[in-house]
Amino acid sequence: KRKRSKPEAGWETNPLSFCELTMNLLSIDVPATYVPEANITIVGEKPGKDEVNWHVCPRCGRGDISSNCPLCNIPAVFTPIGFVGRSGASLAQMCRQAGISVYNRSNVVKCADGGFTSEEFKKNFYESVTVGPGYGGRKTSKMVNRPTSILEVWRERLRVELLGNQVGCVVAAGNEALYALTGKTGIENYRGSVLESTLVPGQKVVPIIHPAALWHGRRWEMYYVTISDLKKAKREAEEPGFKLVDYDRILWPTWDQVVRFIQLAMQPGTKWCLDLETRAHWIACVGLSCGTSPRNISTIVIPIQTTTGPYWTTSQESQVWRLLATLMRRNPQLVGQNLFSFDLDFLLDYGCEPSGVYMDTMSAGALLCPELPKALDFLVSLHGSLQFYKLESKTWKVGFPDEQLFNYNTEDTFSTLEISWALEADLRAARLWDLYQGYVLPVHWMALEMQKRKIPVNVQDREAARDIILSELAVAAEKRTEMVKKYELKLNMVKKRTKFKIEYTKDEKTKLWTARSLDVPGVEAVAARKAEATKAVKEKVTADSPTIDEPITAENFNVGSPLHMQALVFNAMGLPLRHKRNSQALTTDEEALMDLIAWYPDKTDELKLLMREKHLNKALDYVEYKLDEETPPNLAFQINFPGTESFRFSMST
Secondary structure (H helix, E strand, O other): OOOOOOOOOOHHHOOHHHHHHHOOOOOOOOOOEOOOOOOEEEEEOOOOHHHHOOEEOOOOOOEEOOOEOOOOOOEOEEOOOOOOHHHHHHHHHHHHHOOOOOOEEEEOOOOOOOOOOHHHHHHHHEEEEEEOOOHHHOOOOEEEEEEOHHHHHHHHHHHHHHHHOOOOEEEEEOHHHHHHHHOOOOHHHHOOOOEEOOOOOOOEEEEEOOHHHHHHOOOOHHHHHHHHHHHHHHHHHOOOOOOOOOOEEEOOOOHHHHHHHHHHHOOOOOEEEEEEEEEOOEEEEEEEEEEEEOOEEEEEEEEOEEOOEEOOOHHHHHHHHHHHHHHHHHOOOEEEOOHHHHHHHHHHHHOOOOOOOOEEHHHHHHHHOOOOOOOHHHHHHHHOOOOOOOOOOOEEOOOOOHHHHHHHHHHHHHHHHHHHHHHHHHHHHOOOHHHHHHHHHHHHHHHHHHHHHOEEOOHHHHHHHHHHHHHHHHHHHHHHHHHHHOOHHHHOOOOEOOOEOOOOOHHHHHHOOOOOOEOOOOOOOOOOOOHHHHHHHHHHOOOOOOEOOOOOOOOOOOOOOHHHHHHHHHHHOOOOOOEOOOOOOEOOOHHHHHHHHHHOHHHHHHHHHHHHHHHHHHHHHHOOOOOOOOOOOEEOOEEEOOOOOOOOOEEEO
16 A cells, blocks of 8 residues: 555566566465467466366376376476366366367466465455545445455556467456456356456457356357357457458438338348337337448448437328338348337337348247347347447337437447347257258247237136135135144244355265255254254354244245245255255245155155145136226237247247
């Protein structure tokens, strides 16, 4: 925190002069590794346990955390290095599959102090401060997290390091590296984008999900996504220097520009894209793009309603819809994202019916990779050139600025048309193109017809079904009440919830297979838990822990309450805990109950009774959907075309 004199002019050309100033402040336990022939540098957050304790055998070259080589039976040389161990092996394998044979390794922080997890990193290298009114345009004070002075020194050290070892592309592995290099947060959003570094201006940065996150979260599907991101980093490294993607766009068109653009989109061999943006559920603008290749795309926005009123006169707007209808009839090479369930649902009411659709990028991406997200931002990160720009909205507020909305619309139409070529190439390579054109697209048209017709409802049958479900619910609730009475004494033994996690050795994990973090009301100990652990758990129960305000009884028991269900199943019935996937949160969902039935057949009738009441409650929701005001009444719905991984449709009201 000493005030340091300003470095002499020209110190950037000799980075070592600044390094010498900061070396006494930094404890570098795992130095960066730079290879002369490498053109890519991978930057992580901080060294892990394996990196800090890495040893290399001088005879066979095998690396391990052990100080002796198990193969050669000789002492290994202490050689701390970044990206080794399990996560490093995954990264090396992904780089090989991406065609990257050699790369540099570095971290934002290079010391062992401060822990080895992201939570410990945030605790030790970030501080909470109160910022008052006026800071960042704030009107009130607020608590914010900001980097400590030590972390700022580490970032400056990284900047100097990268200036002295310039490469074509830097790969930011994880959120902390992304923030240090670009000032942006949200690795899930920005992974795969080509960004410009704010730490080293002009330097290309491609973020990826950290290999350790793939292991800890068991996100194996993202393994191949990361390989795709590394392939993009390799391509970008061949052309050093950051350049923004530039394309032709018209935001405030004249009438002649609209006519000329639609005539251009009608030309033979031209693919075109359409995308609507709505403001308060009314059409605000129509975005169009057309081109003959990914490098030859032009875009235009046709405003309909601006924040100040209609953009065109009544006769001109009528002509706009006629021109769009003519374009749809003459050029069947239409491309869109979620085209059928959103855009065409609006346009058919205006008389705009396409003679054909070449591709819906959402369903094309789902057919190609059913297990991956289908949203446009994800598809663009894999196949497109624009960096992340998407905002979480399908319809915009009334006062949303026109300029921002129109820019967003052109980015959508440009990206959708651009990725259509890459998706088609991948579908053809996978021999799925004929299936997509011959089966998937025709099914879309049937689903759109269903969506437009809606579902006619017989009100009398609907009321009869509701009465049947209510009567069956009454019978199921009565049986459940009698069943809960048997366990009523054990439901409220402890009214506090504990949140406590115990670290076990490998042998203890094997013996205590039922051990979990205690996060259920009424749980005093898990079967076979050691007395010390039980004592520690009880000490963790604090006065500010959530409590059950009203004791659980057979009469007020609610199968829809996770608190009541967990108290009954895990505490009163004494069954082992069940957790959500990739989480420590407890669950009594249907999958967990079915698993318990398989392990404990003697509890089958009781658990199935609880499931039966849950099913009846869900069925009651189905017959109580709100109907439209038409006569006869209809159930309006929207079909999500690639709704599931198995391509089964899903619907929403």
